[in-house]
Amino acid sequence: MTKTGSMKSLYWMLCLLAVLLVSSRAVAVTWKTDKTTGCRFQIPEGWQEYSAQWTGDCVEGLANGSGVLRSFSKGKVSELYYGRVKHGLLDVGVIETDGGYIAGRFADGKPIKDDDRNTYIQAFREGAAAARNVSEFYQHKGNAASARYYAEKAKNLDQQMD
Numbered sequence: 001m002t003k004t005g006s007m008k009s010l011y012w013m014l015c016l017l018a019v020l021l022v023s024s025r026a027v028a029v030t031w032k033t034d035k036t037t038g039c040r041f042q043i044p045e046g047w048q049e050y051s052a053q054w055t056g057d058c059v060e061g062l063a064n065g066s067g068v069l070r071s072f073s074k075g076k077v078s079e080l081y082y083g084r085v086k087h088g089l090l091d092v093g094v095i096e097t098d099g100g101y102i103a104g105r106f107a108d109g110k111p112i113k114d115d116d117r118n119t120y121i122q123a124f125r126e127g128a129a130a131a132r133n134v135s136e137f138y139q140h141k142g143n144a145a146s147a148r149y150y151a152e153k154a155k156n157l158d159q160q161m162d
Contacts, residue, residue: 094127
């Protein structure tokens with residue numbers, strides 16, 4: 001093989017490697033778009049088959065800041081994430097499931113294993129703050145029932161660390 005042929009082969013192998021690296025990262029994060037707001041966000045592992053909705057700030061088309069992410073199955077809320085999202089990616093908060101809470105920091109839509117109690121305390125505080133923010137959002141919209149629901153959720157999340 002000529003030097004030029006070797007360089008072309010090396011070039012194409014590097015291109016293929018770059019594509020594989022980018023695509024493997026893309027597979028790790030599953031994105032959804034809120035059909036009402038157009039805001040995009042990462043969903044927690046296991047929510048792929050559900051539709052989802054973000055209530056919180058949206059910056060440049062991505063969920064950002066404190067808020068609540070809800071998944072729907074057959075038109076009913078099935079799971080909730082209360083917490084902070086950065087540039088569409090789950091950061092720290094609490095997932096509420098039928099079986100209880102999953103609290104902590106998140107990466108690639110999964111909780112990061114962490115035995116530090118302070119991480120759990122922070123997650124529940126972030127979750128409670130998110131629920132309060134969403135309660136205030138619904139209060140301003142004139143939706144008293146949803147405002148009460150999220151205010152009660154905030155109290156429940158606050159009490160988890162007592």
